Amino acid sequence: MTSPESNDEEALEQEQPFISHLLELRDRLLRVVASVVVVFACLVYWSNDLYSWLSAPLIKMLPAGGKMIATEVASTFFTPFKFTLMVSIFTAIPYILYQFWKFVAPGLYSHERKMAAPIVVSSVVLFYSGMAFAYYVVFPLVFKFFATTAPAGVAFSPDISKYLDFVLTIFFAFGAAFEVPIATIVLVWLGVTTPAKLRKMRPYIIVAAFMIGAVLTPPDAVSQTLLAIPMWALFELGILFSRFYQPKDADEEDEDDQADDHAESGGPIDDPGPRGGGAPASGAAATSEETGPEDTASEDGPMSEEEMEAELERIDEEMRRLERGAPGEGPGETPDRKPE
Numbered sequence: 001m002t003s004p005e006s007n008d009e010e011a012l013e014q015e016q017p018f019i020s021h022l023l024e025l026r027d028r029l030l031r032v033v034a035s036v037v038v039v040f041a042c043l044v045y046w047s048n049d050l051y052s053w054l055s056a057p058l059i060k061m062l063p064a065g066g067k068m069i070a071t072e073v074a075s076t077f078f079t080p081f082k083f084t085l086m087v088s089i090f091t092a093i094p095y096i097l098y099q100f101w102k103f104v105a106p107g108l109y110s111h112e113r114k115m116a117a118p119i120v121v122s123s124v125v126l127f128y129s130g131m132a133f134a135y136y137v138v139f140p141l142v143f144k145f146f147a148t149t150a151p152a153g154v155a156f157s158p159d160i161s162k163y164l165d166f167v168l169t170i171f172f173a174f175g176a177a178f179e180v181p182i183a184t185i186v187l188v189w190l191g192v193t194t195p196a197k198l199r200k201m202r203p204y205i206i207v208a209a210f211m212i213g214a215v216l217t218p219p220d221a222v223s224q225t226l227l228a229i230p231m232w233a234l235f236e237l238g239i240l241f242s243r244f245y246q247p248k249d250a251d252e253e254d255e256d257d258q259a260d261d262h263a264e265s266g267g268p269i270d271d272p273g274p275r276g277g278g279a280p281a282s283g284a285a286a287t288s289e290e291t292g293p294e295d296t297a298s299e300d301g302p303m304s305e306e307e308m309e310a311e312l313e314r315i316d317e318e319m320r321r322l323e324r325g326a327p328g329e330g331p332g333e334t335p336d337r338k339p340e
Contacts, residue, residue: 028099035095040088047080050087051160054167057139058158061147068160075161083164090131094124115189115245123182126234130178131171138170138226145222170223173216177231184238189245198239205235 043050055068062068070076097120105113150156187193198205206228213227 025103028103032092032096032099035092036085036088039091040085043084043088043091044081047084051080051083051164054083055160055163057135058143058163061140061143062156063147066155066157068163069157070161071159072161075159079161079164086168093127097124119182119185123179126178126182127175130174130176130230133178133230134170134174138174138223139167141226142223169216173227174230177212177216177227178234180231180234181238181241184235185242185245188242189247191247194246195239195242198235198242202235206232209235 059068070079101117101120105116108116147156184198188195188198209228209231210224212231213224216227
């Protein structure tokens with residue numbers, strides 16, 4: 001029997017790795033928070049300038065003499081402060097992902113690390129690209145649409161805090177939407193799906209892109225379309241690059257799916273089998289040549305009782321000849337007969 005002391009030692013050895021992981025996770029999180037605080041301390045002095053840069057696309061679309069307003073007493077201070085904090089987080093995203101990578105990488109194999117590193121870097125680039133697309137392409141079109149649709153007698157003067165909430169929502173929506181290729185590649189890499197199956201789902205993806213655009217963007221067709229079309233294009237890009245991350249055991253399945261798609265579309269098939277509609281093989285031709293007249297007649301229609309009895313007698317006679325060792329009647333041969 002094991003002593004209680006040995007059981008306590010084994011339990012302690014099992015707890016130590018878990019505690020060490022928790023301590024490492026705590027250190028990584030502290031470094032992440034420290035990086036955000038450092039970046040914020042460097043940018044807080046230019047909070048008003050950063051907000052002016054953020055509101056520039058809207059101010060350009062305001063009527064002559066129009067200005068933004070502040071409906072709350074402290075919003076003139078807290079709104080630029082809040083935006084500066086968000087800018088600090090966005091700026092520190094590469095370092096945040098680096099700390100996350102350092103925590104996860106020891107548990108991965110070498111080939112997994114080589115394949116995951118480009119995904120992590122690409123996710124950062126795509127997130128920034130989505131935000132830049134929203135600022136330089138979406139904002140001018142959306143704000144122009146809002147400014148021109150104001151009813152008569154209504155002054156278009158947005159509140160600065162409401163504007164910040166609107167802009168941050170658009171930033172997150174487009175940043176997340178531009179991660180579609182990464183999500184597609186990860187699903188293929190994990191073996192959940194294949195590029196061929198994703199191509200079959202293209203119509204549903206297009207509908208889902210417009211539905212997501214309607215949920216994540218304001219209730220207007222312009223911003224919805226401007227989010228749905230890039231998502232569709234990025235989905236196609238993800239299918240293109242996911243082939244490099246497809247597991248080897250899924251390659252054959254993907255090729256089979258492509259062959260099935262080709263057959264359904266009516267294209268030519270390499271295999272000249274019965275499904276391909278090609279000419280019969282030589283073996284089939286030989287079989288048809290070896291078929292006797294009785295077989296041909298049986299294929300043309302059912303045999304009568306007299307023909308059935310005659311066929312059975314012929315089979316019995318052939319079996320008796322084989323038992324006596326006499327030569328049989330092969331196809332196209334006549335039996336040996338004694339001269340009269």
